[in-house]
Amino acid sequence: MIPISIKVSLDLVKSLYAKFIDWDAEMIDYETGIPSHATNTAISEDLGQVEYIMTDKTGTLTENRMIFRRCCISGVFYGNESGDALKDMKLLNAVAGGSPDVVQFLTVMAICNTVVPIKSKTGAISYKAQSQDEDALVNAAAQLHMVYANKNANILEIRFNGSVIKYEVLEILEFTSDRKRMSVVVKDCQTGKIVLLSKGADEAILPYAFVGQQTRTFIEAVEQYAQLGLRTLCLACRELREDEYQEWSLMFKEASSTLVDREWRIAEACQRLEHDFEVLGVTAIEDRLQDGVPETIETLRKAGINFWMLTGDKQNTAIQIALSCNFISPEPKGQLLLIDGKTEDEVCRSLERVLLTMRITSSEPKDVAFVVDGWALEIALKHYRKAFTELAILSRTAICCRVTPSQKAQLVELLKSCDYRTLAIGDGGNDVRMIQQADIGVGISGREGLQAARAADYSIGKFRFLKRLILVHGRYSYNRTAFLSQYSFYKSLVICFIQILCLWN
Ligand SMILES: [Mg+2]
Structure with a gap:
């Protein structure tokens, strides 16, 4: 009664469903020209039965196009009236006057990063950054006349108000999601002073301020900016003694070259240096929502799908x-x-x-x-x-903040263990584990690279295409598969019946 050919027929039509997604002209991101693509052809009908959607925030719901909006430098708030610190006359005057606090703040903004400046033939400088936040900060600093102009081996060159300042990069303490901050150790080529420059999340910087520094205005600034939906970073610095640096440097080099527990030992070495900060200020960066996100979420919620936001x-x-x-x-x-x-x-x-x-x-x-x-x-x-x-x-609905990539995956696993069908959607390398863990993984090919899109079952250009993917392709695939299964079954029933009839006569 149940024909073996049903497997072949279903596989055939399923690859056709996947093609429908590839061919869908309404799911092409015309801004970037990225079409939607189904990598996994076997699970199209599962799309029609999704119960939980776990989504990343940055780059998935938002555009991941960071714009520097406001800042608070040693207790003074900039950009509150105009909504844009780069146009705030108060800040522009402070820059022109060469206020030491502001200059130090801008220096951290310009060089505490892993950005590489690229000079074009016309002399214009563009920046190649790993993260969008760093890109926004370096560009904002450049607009405030602190131009990160050149990098030659370990020597950085900054131009400020007509003068050129050179720094030698001694060490880069890279960002990790546990430490939630990154730092560079630089030496001023003129004065020979060694300074540690750090930037990071408020909880990774403010509690480590040197004893006696008032951090209340910075906490207020962070709260105020977060209320506006802005991403905040705290900038800090600390002057190092020559011997202190030399001693630490030996330890760091040793940690970097060990084979056992290297990550842990590097983190420990970083902790040794990153304390007693002089907090310089807070930056606030805007990351706008993508087009059509509220509508998409509303429609999918009306369809009975539950949404969870998992963000760092x-x-x-x-x-x-x-x-x-x-x-x-x-x-x-x-x-x-x-x-x-x-x-x-x-x-x-x-x-x-x-x-x-x-x-x-x-x-x-x-x-x-x-x-x-x-x-x-x-x-x-x-x-x-x-x-x-x-x-x-x-x-x-749930909002999980400050979660690590492995916690994202654990949450998906938890819902899966309750027999729910889960869909995970993300855009960056930190979402890969969650995407692989979920029944259906959707990757957004955005500015964070293609890691998530490659690991996923479906890749789309923008979040809003999720609506069409689930409600149109998912539903049609589910109905069609159900229809085809029934059709094959009844078809063989009729054929069997005819054969029995023939035998009878
Ligand atoms: Mg992301």
Whole structure:
């Protein structure tokens, strides 16, 4: 009754479904010319049954086109009136006057990075940066007349108000997601002073400020900028003594050349140097939402799909973005429940409280979302897995901030273990694990490179194409597969019946 040919027929049509996605003219990103592509041809009908979508924030929901907007330099806020610090007369005057605080701040902005300046034949300088944040900072510094002009071997050349300043790069302490900051050690070629320049997340810089420095205005600035949905970075520096540097340098070189536990030892060496900072200021960078993101999320949520946002960014920034792209309705219709705490007990209590509210409101048509940060999540997944799983099932929306790539993958695994069909969508190398873990992985081929798109089952150019991928291609594929299976079954039923009839007569 069930023909063997059904397998062949299904495989054939499934590869056709995948082709439909490749051919879809409405899923081509005309800005960049990137078409949508289905790498995995076997799971088209699964697209029509997605229950949970786990999405990255930067570059997936947002454009990943960073624009420098505001800054706070030693307690003074710039860019508040005009909304653009580069046009703020107060800052431009301070730059022209050569205020030492501002000059130091701009120096960190210009050289605390791994950017390479490229000079064209006409003399114009363009920058090649690994991350969009660094690109935005270097360009902003250049607009404020602190131009990172040249890099020759280890010598950096900066031009400021007509003078040329040279620095020798002694060491680069690269960014890691555990330390959440990066630093460079440079030597001023004129004065011979050795300085450590750092930039990083507020929690990786402000607690390490030297004893006696008032960091209250910086905390305020970070809060204020995050409320506006801006990405913040804190800039800091520390002067090093020659002997202190030499001693540390030996240790760092040794750590870099060991074969066992190298990453851990390098991190430890970095910690040795990165403390007692003199905090210089805070930068705020805008990353706009992509076109059509709020509509896409709203439509998919109406279709009964649950959304989770997993991001490495700050809590307030993540919440602002979530609000602006219809993840949750604003108060009073929507409600945000916070899971936080530093110790096991605190996390347990806050988890229970959230769970209780969630149980009560689950019968009401209210928009309830929970917000959890990386640290609390770590504890919840380790010690209170059962309670957290119940919460995950009850909640339609979740915002997880400050999560690491492996935690993203763990969350997908948690939902999968509850027999939900999950879809993970991301754009960068840090989303690859989550994409591979999920039933369906979608990669966005954006400015972060093609790592995610290569690892994924489907690659699309922009987030808004997800709507068409799921609601049109997914649904059609599902219906067509169901129809074809039934057709093959009944067809062979009829053929068998005819043969039995023939035998009878
Ligand atoms: Mg990303």
